[in-house]
Amino acid sequence: MQVHSFLDRDTETYTHVLADVEQQLCAMIDPVLNFDAKSGRTSTSSVDEVIEFVRERGWALKYIIETHAHADHLSAAIHVKESLGGQLVIGQHITEVQKIFKQIFNFDTSFRTDASQFDILTDDGQTLALGSITITAMYVPGHTRADMAYMASDNEKTVVFVGDTLFAPDVGTARCDFPGGDAKTLYRSIQKLLALPEDTVMYLCHDYPRESRQHCPTTTVAAQKLENIHVKDSINEAEFVQMRERRDATLDMPRLIIPAVQVNIDAGNFPEPEDNGTRYLKVPINALGE
Template sequence: MEVHSFLHSDTETYTHVLVDAKNKQCAVIDPVLDFDAKSGHTNTADVDTVIEFVREHDWELVYIIETHAHADHLSGAIHLKETLGGQLVMGCHITEVQKIFKQIFNFDTSFRTDASQFDILTDEGDTLALGDITITAMHVPGHTPADMAYIAADDEKTVVFVGDTLFAPDVGTARCDFPGGDAKTLYHSIQRLLALDEDTVMYLCHDYPSKGRKHCPTTSVAAQKLGNIHVKDGINEAEFVQMRERRDATLAMPRLIIPSVQVNIDAGHLPQPEDNGVRYLKVPINALT
């Protein structure tokens, strides 16, 4: 098993490439589409770097895995799929998120809330085969109802892709104030991750390093239990919920939440062009608190 991580510097998002080199197969987790909010322009430069990397090694892209519907960047899954193929994977509880945001954005009846935009829907305990690697889905709601972690294991090692549920120990944990989020639920999801073997490497979706530390795509269960500033050993559920809710009340909405969510709940598809050939995103006024 190999994992190669690519940092999208604008949103501090990690895209990971999980590889079975012997069988020349790979999966890409959480690809990013560049988006300039000031101009409304998209760009594929960063995801093209991942595409070129996969091509250079002559790997077959089997899966494009989204850990959840991101609120801080647009997904690059559609460009990746159109270029390299692969099946688009999302947790089945994305239907709950689609229903919530269909109302917020007042999408018409053509917007599907059955998750049929995705190729494979995973639920707790479902497995995907990537060569000799088994990828097991773990439902870890709290940040959103649909968050999934993915545990990848072969004969050599086990790693887990945690999405936004956990960050590096000096950064803490995901916010829970988006529609459908819940701090108590997140606490219990995190405890399930921390019950994995202590030497399990955790691959992060984001890193927002404290001053003096460089970006890093990984941490470990042991490091989280020892030093996560929000949820290390000794912090109970009540303490965590109080901290998380107080902190969330002080946070601004993510810079790209409005374009990101409406694109990502539709599997990364941009809106259809209107009769003038231009695509438009909607901005709900006073709808997000």
């Protein structure tokens, strides 16, 4: 098993490539589409680096895995699929998130809330085969209702892609104030991850380091239990919920949440062009945040 991580510096998001090198198969986790909010222009510069990496090695892309419907970057899943093929994977509870945001954005009846935009919907404990690697879905709601972590195991090791549930120990944990989020639920989801063997490597979706260190795509279960500033072993559920809710009340909405959510719940698709040939996204007024 190999894992290669690529940082999109604008959103501080990691896209990971998980590979069975012997069988030349791979999966891509959380690919990023570049989006300039000032101009409304998109670019594939970030993900094209990842696509070229896969092509150079001659690997076949089997899965494009989204850990959840992101609020901080737009998914490049459609571009990846058009370039390399592969099946688009997300947790089955994405239907709940689709229904929540369909109301917020007042999408018309043509917007599907059955997750049929995706190819594979995973449930807790469901497995996917990637050559000699077994990928197991772990349902970890709290940040949103649909978050999944994905544990990958072969004969040599086990790693886990945690999405936005956990960050590096000095950064902490995901916010829970988006529609459908819940701090108590997040705490319990994190305990599932911390119950894994202590030497399990965790691959992060984001890293937001202070100036004193470089970005890093990984941590371990042991490091999280010992050092996570929000949820280490000495912090109980009540303390975590109090901290998380107080902290969330002070946070601004992510700068890309409005374009990101409406694109990502539709599997990375933009709305159909209008009669002038231009695609448009909606901006709900006074519907998010306070």
